[in-house]
Amino acid sequence: MLKKETMIRSIDAMHPNKLEIDLAADLIRQGGTVVFPTETVYGIGASIHSTEGIRKIFEAKGRPSDNPLIVHVASLEMMHPLVKGPLSPRVISLIESFWPGPLTLILEKSKNVPDPVTANLDTVAVRMPRHPVARALIEAAGVPIAAPSANLSGKSSATRANHVIDDLNGRVDAILCSDGCEIGLESTVLDLSGDQAVLLRPGIITKEEIENVIGNIVSPTSHEVSDSVPRSPGMKYTHYAPKAPMLMAVGDLASMTEAIHAQLMSYDRSVRIGILCTDETIGGYTDENLVAISLGSRSDLRGMSSRLFSTLRSFDESNVDLILAESFPEVGIGEALMNRLRKACGNRILNQESTMDERPGIVSMSSR
Ligand code: AMP
Ligand code: MG
Secondary structure, eight states: OOOOOOEEEEOOSSSOOHHHHHHHHHHHHTTOOEEEOOSSSOEEEEETTOHHHHHHHHHHHTOOTTSOOEEEOSSHHHHGGGBSSSOOHHHHHHHHHHOSSSEEEEEEBOTTSOGGGGTTOSEEEEEOOOOHHHHHHHHHHTSOEEOOBSSOTTSOOOOSHHHHHHHHTTTSSEEEEOSOOOSOSOOEEEEOSSSSOEEEEOOSSOHHHHHHHHOOOBOOOHHHHTSSSOSSGGGGSOOSOOSSOEEEOOSSHHHHHHHHHHHHHTSOTTSOEEEEEOTTTGGGOOOTTEEEEEOOOTTOHHHHHHHHHHHHHHHHHTTOSEEEEOOOOOSTHHHHHHHHHHHHTTTOBTTOGGGGGGOOOOSSOOOO
């Protein structure tokens, strides 16, 4: 695509400057693309009513056109025209419990949502973010804003301004730089278009929290995920891949660290190895060819989740040849954290027989 002039503005997260917001809202209404912070990750937004704006989102990200976009609204008045019929009691109670916030609902769509936004599906994904900049921008634009994560397709979602600029400067009309992607993982996606609620993407709002409000929900089976028309088309694409190949160690803390140390022994010291670890284990990784980064304390799953994407990107910046990662219990928020980690390492497990042969071919491996 042709490189374009991108307007880059710093904006206060808590008290966004009205003039800057109005300028960005004008761009949205005129069919432009504006990157803005949300409480989950940065989004790249365009008006759902602008064919040109929506086309520019897919082009800027290199996103396949069969991967639908989440539509962001600032109010229920803005949401109602997007969905078919009145909201069910189940939807209303979820909205009352979790909006504004990091929960995306998939509902049957009305004719007001153009097909390119939803990749021709008959459902629409809707979310009301709570970040003040996102809220102010959508309100000022006065139109629902379609906004996928603001990263090049295949890379980690961006949670910091410099990461957005790295990926999208010259590819979008404006970038609003701000703090405040405090959650750091994308929203929980819940499909409510059928009788049975289905959790399509785990997030900080957990399965248990949702079940407390609407009762039993299910996660899609691998069979559904591999269908040619999956329930959530985005699931079939590679995500979050750091530049270097990544392997994950599983098991209890002792077996994980043992597996990582055994693996380290098999590489020559000229190989730069990134270690994704925790406060509890970082003291064990001191060799000078190692770039060890702690996600935080194992007792703080929320904090670790919020740092995952920025940590994956710092491994890119450190030019490591390989990344070895610890893993986490898949309960509560751990489910979302592990979902992203598994995708980042393409599900390659370090200490499991079936995948041991898939060790990436790093040059200068020694037999010591
Ligand atoms: P992103 O925009 O990068 O946060 O990704 C949004 C995710 O929501 C992708 O995995 C999409 O496939 C999924 N999604 C968006 N709209 C729908 C929809 N109507 N039905 C199912 N999944 C959807
Ligand atoms: Mg994304």
